Amino acid sequence: MSDRPSEPDDDFDEPIVAEDDSLVLALDGYEGPIDLLLSLARRQKVDLTKISILALADQYLDYLARARRLKIEVAADYLVMAAWLAYLKSRLLLPDEPDEDEPSGEELAEALAFQLARLEAMREASEKLLRRPQLGRDIFARGAPEELPVDETPIYRVGLYDLLKAYATQRRRQEPHRLEVMPTQFHSMEIALKRLTALLSDARDWRTLASFLPPEITEGPLWRSAVAATFSASLELVREGRLQLRQDSLFSPIYMRAVAARSVESQ
Amino acid sequence: MTDIGHWTRVVEAMLFASAIPLPRDAIAARLPEGVDLDAILSTIETAYAPRGVNLVQVAEGWAMRTAPDLAGDLTRAETVERRLSRAALETLAIVAYHQPVTRAEIEGIRGVAVSKGTLDILFETGWIEPRGRRRTPGRPVTWVTTPAFLDHFGLGSLNELPGVDELRAAGLLDPTIGTWQLGETGGGESEDGDAEDDENDDEFAP
Amino acid sequence: MTDIGHWTRVVEAMLFASAIPLPRDAIAARLPEGVDLDAILSTIETAYAPRGVNLVQVAEGWAMRTAPDLAGDLTRAETVERRLSRAALETLAIVAYHQPVTRAEIEGIRGVAVSKGTLDILFETGWIEPRGRRRTPGRPVTWVTTPAFLDHFGLGSLNELPGVDELRAAGLLDPTIGTWQLGETGGGESEDGDAEDDENDDEFAP
Numbered sequence: 202m203s204d205r206p207s208e209p210d211d212d213f214d215e216p217i218v219a220e221d222d223s224l225v226l227a228l229d230g231y232e233g234p235i236d237l238l239l240s241l242a243r244r245q246k247v248d249l250t251k252i253s254i255l256a257l258a259d260q261y262l263d264y265l266a267r268a269r270r271l272k273i274e275v276a277a278d279y280l281v282m283a284a285w286l287a288y289l290k291s292r293l294l295l296p297d298e299p300d301e302d303e304p305s306g307e308e309l310a311e312a313l314a315f316q317l318a319r320l321e322a323m324r325e326a327s328e329k330l331l332r333r334p335q336l337g338r339d340i341f342a343r344g345a346p347e348e349l350p351v352d353e354t355p356i357y358r359v360g361l362y363d364l365l366k367a368y369a370t371q372r373r374r375q376e377p378h379r380l381e382v383m384p385t386q387f388h389s390m391e392i393a394l395k396r397l398t399a400l401l402s403d404a405r406d407w408r409t410l411a412s413f414l415p416p417e418i419t420e421g422p423l424w425r426s427a428v429a430a431t432f433s434a435s436l437e438l439v440r441e442g443r444l445q446l447r448q449d450s451l452f453s454p455i456y457m458r459a460v461a462a463r464s465v466e467s468q
Numbered sequence: 469m470t471d472i473g474h475w476t477r478v479v480e481a482m483l484f485a486s487a488i489p490l491p492r493d494a495i496a497a498r499l500p501e502g503v504d505l506d507a508i509l510s511t512i513e514t515a516y517a518p519r520g521v522n523l524v525q526v527a528e529g530w531a532m533r534t535a536p537d538l539a540g541d542l543t544r545a546e547t548v549e550r551r552l553s554r555a556a557l558e559t560l561a562i563v564a565y566h567q568p569v570t571r572a573e574i575e576g577i578r579g580v581a582v583s584k585g586t587l588d589i590l591f592e593t594g595w596i597e598p599r600g601r602r603r604t605p606g607r608p609v610t611w612v613t614t615p616a617f618l619d620h621f622g623l624g625s626l627n628e629l630p631g632v633d634e635l636r637a638a639g640l641l642d643p644t645i646g647t648w649q650l651g652e653t654g655g656g657e658s659e660d661g662d663a664e665d666d667e668n669d670d671e672f673a674p
Numbered sequence: 675m676t677d678i679g680h681w682t683r684v685v686e687a688m689l690f691a692s693a694i695p696l697p698r699d700a701i702a703a704r705l706p707e708g709v710d711l712d713a714i715l716s717t718i719e720t721a722y723a724p725r726g727v728n729l730v731q732v733a734e735g736w737a738m739r740t741a742p743d744l745a746g747d748l749t750r751a752e753t754v755e756r757r758l759s760r761a762a763l764e765t766l767a768i769v770a771y772h773q774p775v776t777r778a779e780i781e782g783i784r785g786v787a788v789s790k791g792t793l794d795i796l797f798e799t800g801w802i803e804p805r806g807r808r809r810t811p812g813r814p815v816t817w818v819t820t821p822a823f824l825d826h827f828g829l830g831s832l833n834e835l836p837g838v839d840e841l842r843a844a845g846l847l848d849p850t851i852g853t854w855q856l857g858e859t860g861g862g863e864s865e866d867g868d869a870e871d872d873e874n875d876d877e878f879a880p
Contacts, residue, residue: 232761320784323767324767325837326835326837329837330766330770331763333828334828341739341748343690346692349691349692
């Protein structure tokens with residue numbers, strides 16, 4: 202079991218292998234610019250809180266420059282970071298202009314150092330967590346848990362209303378039932394025919410069937426019956442030669458227009 | 469419980485963590501040669517004998533089990549809320565309104581068979597009880613409601629159960645089925661007559 | 675191991691019966707009043723300390739667990755151990771130490787986007803879960819660790835996270851410092867109380 206703690210460390214292999222200057226460039230191994238910065242910072246071999254951000258910025262820019270010289274493809278976020286670090290460098294090297302809105306170069310550097318330290322802390326923390334004995338791997342729970350007996354006393358929450366309702370329900374079931382059909386509201390063909398005929402004089406151009414419907418009817422069974430009635434009425438008018446119908450394809454809107462009075466006369 | 473040998477601890481942990489009783493051979497297979505397993509099992513058995521958990525030998529092997537004498541103290545009394553089935557509720561109502569009533573009579577009123585379980589559940593609630601027998605062939609048991617029934621439903625006496633007229637007045641006898649309108653649901657409600665002690669009002673509802 | 679009190683045996687049996695940690699209150703609920711549960715737990719803890727099975731305080735409760743030093747001698751569970759990626763482990767640590775934390779905040783700390791799959795894996799493992807939302811624009815979900823996480827890593831509470839006191843003292847768990855300095859995402863992400871009585875909370879409430 203003493204071999205246990207070292208095991209998870211493989212996960213944390215760093216892409217930088219060499220100690221000396223001939224550092225191996227492998228951007229693929231990094232999870233973004235911050236990860237690369239952290240790796241470079243570790244190479245300074247100092248407490249992260251005492252790190253030289255200026256030196257770090259130089260190392261990063263140098264690293265990217267080499268990567269580009271070697272024609273290694275560099276993702277955009279690395280370049281964004283490079284630009285930002287170059288900016289940070291300039292802010293650190295040049296005297297700060299008193300500007301209340303912008304943080305000073307030192308503040309920016311501090312914030313970056315903080316972020317590196319915080320990420321490093323989380324990495325260490327995750328390693329420490331992994332080194333703990335884990336349930337199901339190093340330590341075990343009871344394999345055959347026993348259910349503790351429970352003595353259940355049922356209680357029924359029933360109110361007087363439920364009781365009476367139940368009685369009424371079952372009584373009603375014994376009684377004869379009547380099916381009652383309520384008067385139905387619908388739009389008759391007679392009404393539709395009347396309406397359509399009245400509107401016919403204004404319908405020289407193609408108009409959709411829907412535009413002939415009474416505007417106050419917008420939905421429900423009444424609307425459906427109005428559509429059906431109007432359509433039937435239109436067929437009647439077509440039969441009489443007073444109306445033309447057109448539908449461009451299956452289920453597409455139905456258009457109608459009045460047949461010009463002249464042609465009616467000519468019939 | 470001091471000076472416990474390493475392999476005793478390992479066997480203890482194995483027995484604890486195993487999902488199934490461990491046959492002696494299965495334990496032995498995981499120990500180095502020369503370890504006296506029988507002595508270990510005996511040690512553990514003795515150590516746990518007075519405790520809340522014991523090492524027991526079952527058909528399949530060795531296992532740790534909570535001590536059987538503790539069952540009573542480990543049992544937790546719990547009240548669970550249950551719903552009365554509709555059948556039970558209707559049966560209860562019929563007993564209340566028609567008592568004393570036999571099972572066959574309840575079935576006659578409900579129009580369906582009443583399972584014995586339904587009466588059992590109601591008996592268990594303490595709301596109904598058998599009282600006497602009909603002087604008819606088979607001498608069937610008759611059922612009545614109990615004082616606990618009156619108590620639970622807040623009734624002073626059976627006379628306080630509302631009559632059929634009152635049920636109707638409260639709208640409880642209104643049929644909700646039997647009305648139909650094109651394309652609409654739940655449209656109109658209509659009155660329905662009561663067959664027994666009311667004149668039938670057979671006109672259509674307004 | 676002699677002269678064990680009756681209620682000690684009962685508590686012992688309860689602890690052995692359960693595979694998951696029992697909150698102190700859950701144990702107390704099954705005991706009569708006047709039983710000194712803390713003394714009992716302490717007695718059991720001491721009695722089992724040298725044994726192959728120990729009483730430990732995990733996940734805000736008490737549980738019997740095999741002794742950690744026996745890990746090497748016990749057969750590993752048959753289940754394939756889940757190898758979490760480095761990204762998942764880091765994310766887990768960040769949730770554990772910074773909870774409640776939004777995905778954007780995790781990304782701010784890690785400096786890279788957190789793929790949805792990473793949170794899903796941890797959620798599926800049962801170690802993290804969403805709890806509540808930040809009262810910031812977009813009302814992002816916040817993540818916390820579960821009792822199963824504490825149980826798995828043998829932690830009594832979040833205060834037992836390795837090095838948590840030092841990290842807190844060093845200000846590294848301070849949520850007010852965001853990632854504004856990189857001019858990237860997460861600029862608007864600021865700490866906000868989870869208190870229910872925050873003003874302007876409810877306008878985005880579902």
